Amino acid sequence: VQGSVSASLREALVGEMTNLRAFAVSLCGDRERADDLVQETLFKAWNHLDSFREGTNLKAWLFTILRNTYFSDRRKRRREIEDADGSYAANLSTHPEQHGHMDMQDFRAALKRLPDDQREALILVGAAGFSYEEAAEISCCAVGTIKSRVNRARNRLSEMLGLEEGRLVANNLIKSA
């Protein structure tokens, strides 16, 4: 339907763009690819705006389209991507456990090494501001599955980054001293 997109919906869509991009980058760890994902998401969303009910959660709708695009794309390109991940993981340069802190670069690298489903759950709940219920809706799984993925993601991250409670407390004390 040509030209039927309401001004308010269009505005809302533009308003979600920055969050959508942040989600895409966090999810795939690559800006170039992330922008491709956002582009494809926008295109799909625009052409299916009639199936979106105004007044419902636009952000969740857009995030769902984006992650579905990402996962179906990822399945198609699995081999290629795994190679890329391997080389990226090899770049995990420092050993944060030796320093007792982690910098953002290490954190991003570790995030990228998480299994897809765990990374997705962690980002949705921990950064994008969705509730467990909304995240479950977006990922099309049970709430318990999301909770479990988030927990596993956190544990895995702290393992990879060598985080320990005692060291963290000591480090914070040093910083605040």
Next chain:
Amino acid sequence: MAVEQSKKKGRRRRAALPGEDMNQSNFCEAEPFVVPESEAGMSPNLQAHIGRHLRAAFDEVAREPIPDRLLQLLKDLDRSGGK
């Protein structure tokens, strides 16, 4: 991060999404799932630490201006109505 201890609500059937065939449960998986003890939450301190980094990484990108090519796409879509 608001730790939402949830309002119970049943799973609703949502609308089909673009490119998704609702009969094909491609993106869905079987329920339900019990969280084993080994996956139980970590200390609030560590959780908060990870949360801060996670949000910092996310917000850094979210604060960037929207790239021109995406703005251009929006303009094009607006003009053509998509398709």
